[in-house]
Amino acid sequence: EVQLVESGGGLVQPGRSLRLSCTASGFKYDDYAMQWVRQAPGKGLEWVSSINWNSGRIAYADSVKGRFTISRDNAKKSLFLQMNSLRPEDTALYYCVRGCGGECYLVDRWGQGILVTVSS
Amino acid sequence: DIVMTQSPDSLAVSLGERATINCKSSQSVLYSSNNKNFLGWYQQKPGQPPKLLISWASSRESGVPDRFSGSGSGTDFTLTISSLQAEDVAVYYCHQYYGTPPTFGQGTKVEIK
Numbered sequence: 001e002v003q004l005v006e007s008g009g010g011l012v013q014p015g016r017s018l019r020l021s022c023t024a025s026g027f028k029y030d031d032y033a034m035q036w037v038r039q040a041p042g043k044g045l046e047w048v049s050s051i052n053w054n055s056g057r058i059a060y061a062d063s064v065k066g067r068f069t070i071s072r073d074n075a076k077k078s079l080f081l082q083m084n085s086l087r088p089e090d091t092a093l094y095y096c097v098r099g100c101g102g103e104c105y106l107v108d109r110w111g112q113g114i115l116v117t118v119s120s
Numbered sequence: 121d122i123v124m125t126q127s128p129d130s131l132a133v134s135l136g137e138r139a140t141i142n143c144k145s146s147q148s149v150l151y152s153s154n155n156k157n158f159l160g161w162y163q164q165k166p167g168q169p170p171k172l173l174i175s176w177a178s179s180r181e182s183g184v185p186d187r188f189s190g191s192g193s194g195t196d197f198t199l200t201i202s203s204l205q206a207e208d209v210a211v212y213y214c215h216q217y218y219g220t221p222p223t224f225g226q227g228t229k230v231e232i233k
Contacts, residue, residue, distance in 0.1 A: 059220045061221055062221075095169055100175070106160050106175055106217045107162075108175070
């Protein structure tokens with residue numbers, strides 16, 4: 001069974017940093033692109049960042065470019081999101097999601113999500 | 121960026137009746153080299169992550185009831201629930217994965233009338 005488990009969320013002050021992690025199981029991790037998608041409270045879905053199977057192709061939403069960094073460790077079946085200079089508008093439930101293939105960005109599996117709250 | 125616009129924002133349908141959700145993209149998501157539409161549909165119930173229902177505009181995922189169907193091509197797409205059940209109450213999102221950034225529609229809330 002495919003499982004994606006996020007960790008590292010919490011309450012953080014504006015301007016501070018947070019690092020999200022996602023541990024994958026139940027599939028051959030290095031065959032798949034991975035992404036982060038977020039959902040602000042009561043709002044819709046917003047793609048944040050994606051990374052292909054070998055970290056050779058990385059993309060960011062304009063809203064986080066220059067502040068967030070996505071990375072992966074295929075040996076540890078892990079995905080990361082380093083979030084710097086956090087803003088109140090970054091408050092959201094962050095989902096670790098799987099693409100449908102190494103270079104495919106259709107989201108076919110979702111984690112349960114981890115809440116990030118940016119507030120003073 | 122490709123903008124995805126869903127209509128309506130919400131709809132109320134009687135049990136057993138048809139529900140239709142439309143999704144329009146600001147540019148074509150049809151990849152000509154393989155004739156595939158890079159369009160998916162998701163269902164999100166309260167307190168749960170979204171669930172993929174339909175990929176490639178019309179391909180139903182394994183385990184998804186056959187009352188859910190997707191259609192359309194290019195820029196205009198439709199998700200149809202042929203006979204609404206109580207468990208179908210949810211928010212539905214379309215999603216294009218043709219371009220970067222991938223984008224989602226704003227969501228359509230489906231309720232029971």
